[in-house]
Amino acid sequence: MTTLRHCSTALAALLFALPAVAQVTVTDAYVRSTVKGQMATAAFMKLKSAKDARLVEAKSPVAGVVEIHEMVMQDNVMRMRAVDAVDLPAGRTVELKPGGYHVMLMDIKQRVKTGDVVPVTLVIDTGGKRETMEVRAPVRAATARSDATKE
Numbered sequence: 001m002t003t004l005r006h007c008s009t010a011l012a013a014l015l016f017a018l019p020a021v022a023q024v025t026v027t028d029a030y031v032r033s034t035v036k037g038q039m040a041t042a043a044f045m046k047l048k049s050a051k052d053a054r055l056v057e058a059k060s061p062v063a064g065v066v067e068i069h070e071m072v073m074q075d076n077v078m079r080m081r082a083v084d085a086v087d088l089p090a091g092r093t094v095e096l097k098p099g100g101y102h103v104m105l106m107d108i109k110q111r112v113k114t115g116d117v118v119p120v121t122l123v124i125d126t127g128g129k130r131e132t133m134e135v136r137a138p139v140r141a142a143t144a145r146s147d148a149t150k151e
Contacts, residue, residue, distance in 0.1 A: 023050030024088065024124050029137040031118045034111050041112060042069075043103040043120050043137050046095050049088040056085045056130065057123035064107030066120075071099050080104075085125070112139045 029045035047055065058066045067082045078099075086101050088094050096102045103120060112118060116139040124131050 024048065024053060024122075024133065026122070026133070026135050029120070029135045030140045031105065031112060031116075031120075031137045032142045033114045033116075033139050034108065034142075036111060038111070039108055040104060040106040041108060042098070043105060043118065043135075044096050044098065045103075045135065045137065046093050047086075047088055047122075048093045049090060049124075049126075051090045051126065053088040053090075054085040054125045055088060055094075055122060056125045058103045059121040059123070060103075060105055060119060062108055062110070062112060062118050063105035064109065065104075067104045067106070068101065069104045070101050088124070114139055114141050 025048050027046045027048075029043065031043045032041045034041050043058070043060075055068060058068060060066050068084075068086060069080050070083045070086075071078055071080050073079075082104075083101070086094060086096070094101070105118070105120075118137045118139060120135045120137055122133050122135060124133065
């Protein structure tokens with residue numbers, strides 16, 4: 001009986017650890033820390049959808065403006081631009097990472113420091129139906145690698 005109880009508890013913890021909306025899971029979410037006076041930062045994460053979907057919007061109470069951005073090489077210069085959406089092909093992991101797609105948090109209301117947790121709401125479109133999911137992204141040092149587990 002004790003083993004069954006532990007298995008049930010472990011299963012419940014796993015289900016809550018992997019938020020699912022439209023069968024989208026988010027892993028390795030984090031936000032870069034800021035320094036005094038810095039008005040923008042970015043959120044990064046890995047998204048995986050069980051069926052074709054699109055990330056169409058993001059929101060966060062820590063920022064006045066939140067946009068989905070992409071870094072692209074144009075005329076031998078790396079440029080950042082806002083995009084309308086990021087495709088989430090069924091069964092494939094799409095990584096929002098430095099130098100690629102990411103969520104820009106602009107006009108931030110206060111400094112975000114290592115150890116803080118930033119709520120980010122993602123809006124996912126699955127063929128005309130929009131659903132939201134909340135991600136709680138820990139803040140990491142600006143120099144932290146995307147696969148870092150500790151500062």
